[in-house]
Amino acid sequence: MSEFDALCANDGDLADLRVRVRRFVAADRDRFGWKPEIDSWLTSWDAGFSERLADAGFVGLTIPTEYGGHGLGFLHRYVVTEELLGAGAPVAAHWFADRQVAPSLLSYGSEEQRRRLLPGIAAGRLYSAIGMSEHGAGSDLAATATRATRTGDGWLLNGTKVWTSGGHRAHFAIVLARTSPLDPEHRHAGFSQFIVTLDAPGVTISPIVTLDGHHHFNEVTFDDVAVGDADLLGEVGDGWHQVTAELGFERSGPERILSTAILIFGVIRALGTQHVDDRTAAEVGDLIGRAMALRQLSVSVARALSDGQDAATRAALVKDLGTRFEQQSVELCADLLDYVDDDGDLRAILATARQHSPMFTLRGGTNEVLRGVIARGLGVR
Known part of the structure; x- marks a missing residue:
């Protein structure tokens, strides 16, 4: 597999998984009428959606089958996460339990704790803070x-x-x-x-x-x-060691670059129906280029975690660069919207993104502190 293929995260059965998730999300939205949201992993709580997602086999992917999960790897969960966030799906109910608690239980929990908690997490019906x-x-x-x-x-x-x-x-x-x-x-x-x-x-x-x-x-x-x-x-x-490992999962995921995805995708789709000048086209190219580079960095961390490597420094780097990109993308999209004849939906999404934007670089550890983590990880004192 080439380095480029590795960064695409479509090797093996990942491409089929991506298609199945995408189809599920589209069908579920058509049937139940939920609306895509900015920051859906934090703010869009829909217990019914989490249960349906789990019933379809898309929650608890990294949980072993003996605890009710699917026994797959972090890349499988990464692909599912990427598709859900790209669609702005209401995933907040099961998010923290599936993202952070399940790996912690598998790494540090007792057998009794695993059997007590993991099946409910995999079923999308047990929620954690x-x-x-x-x-x-x-x-x-x-x-x-x-x-x-x-x-x-x-x-x-x-x-x-x-x-x-x-x-x-x-x-x-x-x-x-x-x-x-x-x-x-x-x-x-x-x-x-x-x-x-x-x-x-x-x-x-x-x-x-x-x-x-x-x-x-x-x-x-x-x-x-x-x-x-x-x-x-x-x-x-051992709490500090456990928390540090847990934060690697929190900081490196695609939620650090895709919280504003529905705004970015919506603006670009809208611009596709307009005649744009070279300057606007260049701005769009810069926006997409930065997003792709950050995604590739995030995928590389997911592969490291899949291989059991320590990715704390790289995870902190993803969080720093990704959340700054999220903030900057909001105003870039606002500028691009000046070229769009919009019916108001995108501007409503933009307004929400602006309200959430200050949080992006704070949650999961402020970027200023994370730069110290990165420096120490690189051997800088």
Whole structure:
């Protein structure tokens, strides 16, 4: 296989999978009438769609068959993800559980945890939130103040998480907490992760409503929440290593370059019906060229993950470059829309994209912090 073929991600059975997903999405949209959305992986929650997608065999692709999944690789999931985001499909309900929690359970979870949680995730019916960020610990997760204190038969969890996407609808959250006192010389030591049901006594979920009136973020407070040993994910004290690996899946996926895909595709299709000058054609070419380069970088990370390689540095690079491209693409598309006779649909999508644009470089770790991760990964001090 040539290097170009590898970057196309259509080798083997991937091309057939891509066609099947594309057909499913088109048929499901025609039948159920959902509308493509900007940032669909974060804001478009549709439990029915997630269940239908799972029933069609497109959720839990990387989960082994003995846990209800399909036993395929990260590239298979990448292809499905790319097609779903390119169509702006409403995938938020199952997103975090399928993207981050399932790989973490397979890497670090106990056999009991896998059998308890993975079948529901693969069925698109068990939803998870991620409890990492706090008011004083956003991109710098080493400042996490949430604590889990040992008790006779488990742990007591106290603290507050913020920007918890889907927390008001999720069944459980994976929560990062400090289980040992802070050592200023080793800030990344002493963390553990816990599986916490979000209807447990002591859990309070407060909505964070964005400027556009939408509620997908939350503040989640844990007040002496009892967590059993069976819900410790991995080993005590290994939380930082686990989170770092988990963030590789979060930062490198196509959602870091395709959040604005429906706007870009829509503008280009509209321009195809217009007479455009050479300058406009060059702007379109630049936009597509940058998108293709970023996609190829993202695919290369997916292949590295498929091969079991450490891709943390490359994942951070994808997130930095990809989210900056997403932000810049919004205003590039706004300029290109001046050449389009639009009925208002694209301008409505543009308005939503502008509202979401400031978030692109913040979530998943701010780009400024990620540049430090990249520098360290390259050996720069």
